[in-house]
Amino acid sequence: MAGKMQTAANSQQRSHASPIKLDRFLVCGLGSLGQQCVVALKGFGVSIIAIEEVQPRTWEIPDIPNLLEDLVIGDCRQESVLKQAKIQQCRAVLLVTSSERINTEAAFTARLLNPHTRLVVRSAKENLNELLSQHLGNFVSFEPTQLPVTTFALAAMGTMTLGFFNLEGHQLRVVKRRIQPGDLLGRRLVHDFNSSTRRVLSHTPNSSRVVTGFHQWEPNACVQAGDALVYVEVTEESLSRSEKPVTETKRERKPIWQDIVQGCNWRNLKRRLHQFWQSTYQRQVQRVAIVSGIGVLVLWLLGTLLYLLNYPKISVGNAFYTTAILLLGGFGDLYGGFDIQIPVPWWLQLVSLGLGLAGTAFVGVLYALLTEMLLSARFQFLKRRPPVPQQDHVVVIGLGRVGQGVAAMLQEFKQSVVGITNTELDPNILPELPVITGNFAEALKMAHLPTAKSVLVATDDEMLNLEVGLMAHAANPAGGLVIRTFEEGLSKNLAQLLPDAQVLCAYAxxxxxxxxxxxxxxxxxxxxxxxxxxxxxxxxxxxxxxxxGLLLAEVAYGYGVVPVLYQKGQDTPTFMPSDDIRLAIGDRMVVLATSMGLRRIEEGFKSILPKRWRVLVEKAMNPEAIFEGANAIARISACELSTARALMHNLPGVLEVSLYKHQAQRLVRSLKQAQVRARLIPIT
Incomplete structure (x- = not known):
């Protein structure tokens, strides 16, 4: 997933009351991230107070002083400084200094001074953040370097997938598709692409400028070759996973002695021996060792028996150990001298010689097996990384936390990738990733850059990213280039210098x-x-x-967001929910939204977009159409069923309920299916 985010289990959801409350937002730390947070918050039209330890000489974003209501100089961990910043009147505190320790200490102080303010903390300590969320309440934490990992990975891939995320164990992806001549998707109306697993986000006709914002597309437009279609969908992989049973019935476990007794019968023993033998098919040395071991055991017992039969006075132990000495190569120790006090028949000496030779062979096999195991362990320990891909691969430069996250995600996508780093990477980190270590200038020559699909420059040094990015662009002008930056000014200038590159400001x-x-x-x-x-x-x-009380249609088209999940209480969540669902207390929904969409929801009815369309119902083809048409009107427009039936019995007539264009067009299509003729009329 994109970066790791922790949200307090007991965080309080706020009501979207209108108008905006006259409270303030406090930003502690005006580094690159802090300044970007000020800009983002100002987009909501709120008052912002900031705390910075020392007075900045210059600003990365020059207009920052004009966006602040007040700037307090001091340590944000001190009560006096937070009181000076009017924390009692602050709705939320953003603790975004570069020190996790300072952010955590300031969070404790802020909570003591204001038990209700929301704490948004910059921190990568997952376990600590979870504990803090439980004890402080109304707490959320982010790691800003990890948040855009998915964005970097998808940009580097250069595929039609723009984003993906997980909801309720299902994976959703955002896809941008350019319609090609002869494409099966061509010649269809845009609204036909909407389904229970898919929602259209935008449709850009060929040679038209890109329109920002959702729901700016025409539902009844015909998709042509060259058009760009962007949609969000639930992937088939996650659907197939959801069909699998979540839990399995536990089988009653039998006592161990019953398993042993049942396994002692000849049929089970034969079956298990056969399974064991088949399991060693790929390890022939082990098979040889097993056969040799069984053979030596048989010879051991045979030798012991022969000595006992030939020398009745010898003890079982002496016969056993004599045979063991022979098997361990001790024939010379027993028969090496010429003065043998105990007469030994020639055939027994010959058998003893055979035992000695068989034992020597077995010891050799044992040594071979041990040598193989030692060498295998050594090669496993010194296992080399895979070779560098030759072509159509992604080059990730800089293998810090972001670079490693991007590389891991690209490997999950089955994308060929090679990493470049100027420091040694632990062999246990991404062991299947080809890595080139050394000076970046030399490493780029070894990465087959001219045949690479794209290059992602993601070190923690912004100027190094600029230098290496320009080198990569010179080596492969036609390939994709993604550069990670931290400052707004450099990002804009670099985007102008390299218009074909994707310059992504991580903090923005x-x-x-x-x-x-x-x-x-x-x-x-x-x-x-x-x-x-x-x-x-x-x-x-x-x-x-x-x-x-709003319909999802009113939320979507009035605030400019796209609902992708709806859940009624504890019911099973629904993906791509119908526009006709009416929200109620306790309901949960997940939407795709820009910051402008969030701002509209925050401001409530003050900023909801007006409804500018009505529907003129002209004619019903038969009595059944009157009945079905009234049901469709009541369902989609949310008017009273009695009002809809009165309209259908007095045609032609205009539905006096105002609607959004997409909502009105869907009503017209539903009426057409019910054999009722209707059309849109604008509200002047």
């Missing part, structure tokens, strides 16, 4: 998640679409919530 991507979380939302993931950051956001409907 993460800041939108921090800002969304500050309003009490659960941000599950994020991805990029048409140069916008899309946040996968979860809502829980509570008493006094302005979302309560």
């Amino acid at each position: 991507l993460a800041a939108e998640a921090f800002a969304g979380a500050a309003f009490g939302e659960n941000i599950d993931n994020l991805f990029r679409l048409d140069n916008q950051t899309i946040l996968v956001t979860e809502y829980k409907i509570e008493i006094g919530d302005t979302l309560n």
